[in-house]
Amino acid sequence: MTSVSISPDLVERLRTARQVTVLTGAGISAESGIPTFRDPGGLWAQYRPEELANEAAFRRQPVVVQSWYAHRRAQVLACAPNPGHEALAALEQLVPELTLVTQNVDGLHRRAGSRAPLELHGTLLTASCIACGRPDAEDRMAHVTAQDPAPARCPTCAGLLRPDVVWFGEMLPDGALEAAATSQVCLSVGTSAVVYPAASIPLIAREAGAYVVEVNPTPSAIAARLDEVLTGPAGTVLPQLMAAVQATPS
Ligand code: BJW
Numbered sequence: 412m413t414s415v416s417i418s419p420d421l422v423e424r425l426r427t428a429r430q431v432t433v434l435t436g437a438g439i440s441a442e443s444g445i446p447t448f449r450d451p452g453g454l455w456a457q458y459r460p461e462e463l464a465n466e467a468a469f470r471r472q473p474v475v476v477q478s479w480y481a482h483r484r485a486q487v488l489a490c491a492p493n494p495g496h497e498a499l500a501a502l503e504q505l506v507p508e509l510t511l512v513t514q515n516v517d518g519l520h521r522r523a524g525s526r527a528p529l530e531l532h533g534t535l536l537t538a539s540c541i542a543c544g545r546p547d548a549e550d551r552m553a554h555v556t557a558q559d560p561a562p563a564r565c566p567t568c569a570g571l572l573r574p575d576v577v578w579f580g581e582m583l584p585d586g587a588l589e590a591a592a593t594s595q596v597c598l599s600v601g602t603s604a605v606v607y608p609a610a611s612i613p614l615i616a617r618e619a620g621a622y623v624v625e626v627n628p629t630p631s632a633i634a635a636r637l638d639e640v641l642t643g644p645a646g647t648v649l650p651q652l653m654a655a656v657q658a659t660p661s
Contacts, residue, residue, distance in 0.1 A: 413643055413647055414651065415641050415642070415643045415647070415648050415651055417641070417651060417652055417655045418639070421596075421622070421624060421639060421652075422652075422655045422656055422659050423659070424595065424596050424622050425502075425505075425506070425596055425652070425656050426505075426656055426659055427595075428506060428594070428595040428596045429506075429507050429508060429595060430506075430507070430508045430509075430510070430590070430593055430594040430595055431502070431506045431508070431509045431510070431594055431595070431596045431597070431598070432509075432510045432512060432587075432590045432591045432594040432596075432597045432598075432612065432616055432621070433499055433502075433509065433510070433511050433512065433597070433598045433600065434512050434513075434514070434587075434591075434597070434598070434599045434600065434602060434609065434612045434613060435499070435511070435512070435513045435514065435515060435520070435600045435601055435602065435645075436513075436514045436515065436600070436601045436602025436603065436604075436609070437453075437514070437515060437601060437602070438450075438600065438601020438602060438627060438628075438644075438645060439493075439495045439496060439499075439513075439515070439519075439600050439601040439645045439646075440490070440493075440496075440515055440517055440519055440601075441601065441644070441645075442493040442494075442495060442644060442645070442646035443490040443491060443492060443493045443496075443517075443519060444486075444490045445486065445487060445490055445517055445519075447601075447603075448460070448603075449603050449605070454483075458479070460579065463475070463476055463479055464578045464579055465578045465579045465580055466541075466578055466580070466581070469541075469571070469573060469578070470571070473562035473571050474555060474557065474559050474560075474561070474562050475557065476573075477552050477555040477562055477563055477572065477573075477574075478555045478556050478557040478559065480535050480538075480552070480574040480576075481552060481553050481554065481555045481556070483535055484535050484536060484553055484574075485553075487517040487518065487519075487535065487536070488536075490517075490519070491519075491522070492519045492520070492522050492523035493519075493645075493646045494646045494647075494649070494650045495600070495601075495644075495645035495646040495648075495649045495650070496519050496520055496522075496523035496525070497523050497524070497650075498649035498650045498652065498653040499511060499520065499523070499525060499600075499649060500520070500523045500524035500525045501653050501657075502653055502656070503524075503525060503526060505656060505657070510529065510586075510587070510590035510591075510594070511525050511527075511528045511529065512528070512529045512531055512587040512590070512591075512609075512612060513528050513529070513530055513531065514531050514532045514602060514606065514609050515530075515532070516530065516532055516533055516534050516535040516536075516574075516576050517535070517536075518534060518536050529584065529586055529587055529590075530584075531577070531583050531584065531587055531609055532576055532577040532583070532609075533574070533575045533576040533577045534574075534575050534576065535574045535575070535576055536575075537574075537575045538550075538551075538552040538553070538572045538573060538574050538575060539572065539573065539575055540565035540567070540568060540570040540571070540572055540573075541570050541571045541572070541573045542565065542568050542569075542570025542571070543565060543567060543568045543570055545565060545567055545568075547563070547565075547572045549566070551563040551564075551566075551572060552572040552573075552574065583608065587608075587609075587612055588608065588611070588612065588615055591612045591613070591615045591616040591619070591621070592615055592616065592619045593619070594616050594619075594621045595620075595621055595622065596621055596622050596623075596624070597612070597613050597616035597617070597621045597622070597623045597624070598623075598624050598625075598626060599612070599613040599623065599624070599625045599626070599627075599631070599633075599637065600625075600626040600627070600645050600649070601626065601627060601645050602627075602631060603631050603632060604631040604632045604633040604634075605631075605632050610632065610633060613625070613633060613637060614633060614636060617636065617637065617638070622638050622639075623637045623638050623639075624637065624638060624639045624640070624641060625637050625639070625640045625641065626640075626641045626643070626645050626648045626649060626652075627640070627642070627645075628642060628643055628644055630642075
């Protein structure tokens with residue numbers, strides 16, 4: 412296992428912080444076997460985001476989009492959280508107020524034990540009607556395949572069923588930017604930091620005086636603007652960071 416150099420300064424800051432914000436992206440789930448979006452071989456090596464991740468694309472080819480999400484949902488349900496997710500769930504036990512903001516739609520933070528992750532881009536585990544908003548209680552969308560002649564529809568109003576994710580141009584839940592602005596430490600883990608407003612979370616935290624650290628094997632679009640970069644996979648770096656924090660006497 413690669414060992415990463417963790418500064419005593421970072422350990423002390425984490426140990427004494429009252430508020431910590433953690434932003435995660437697809438990279439934290441890569442070691443669980445879930446492809447990222449923009450890495451070579453990632454989800455968008457085959458499909459361009461504008462073809463699948465916005466409402467207009469969905470209305471143009473609903474079966475393609477529904478079957479893509481059904482496929483990804485099955486893939487996620489066959490995967491398990493990894494030591495990176497588990498280290499963040501453990502960090503939550505040590506910090507008085509930890510806000511975990513995830514761009515991921517895979518639910519793995521919850522399955523690792525994180526209490527209330529703020530799922531900024533929603534979840535692909537559920538779906539609802541695009542017209543009346545009723546939940547897809549019978550999981551009709553989960554069974555759509557690319558060969559189906561017609562899309563899955565709401566049994567009440569016949570509207571199209573869509574995954575409960577946030578596509579480009581759609582609004583996000585509140586709370587993440589506010590948490591970033593009042594934290595003493597912010598970790599940005601496994602994100603390319605090219606999608607906004609998520610990418611502004613570490614920058615807002617830094618602007619407000621937090622110590623901001625990136626965890627990524629490859630520097631993100633904002634790495635040069637942060638305080639420290641821990642270069643390596645989250646499943647290796649985060650457990651080492653946690654071990655260092657736990658090993659330091661209070
Ligand atoms: C590892 C690793 C390992 C690998 N360990 N690391 C400001 C400027 C410009 C544009 C905008 C702006 N503000 C808003 C916009 C528009 C737009 C946007 O950001 N566009 C840019 C692309 C230019 N944003 C929006 O539209 C957002 N909504 C919004 O702003 O609403 C307000 C509004 C609405 C209407 C009118 C006006 C205002 C919504 C964004 C929704 C994004 N949704 C998606 C799809 C979700 C559904 C699905 O899953 O299909 O979310 S896009 C996609 O990208 C997905 C991800 O969450 C997101 C981020 O990707 P992420 O997680 O960073 O993954 P990758 O693949 O990019 O990176 C992986 C990283 O992991 C890499 O760095 C690797 O190195 C690393 N890695 N292995 C650690 N083992």
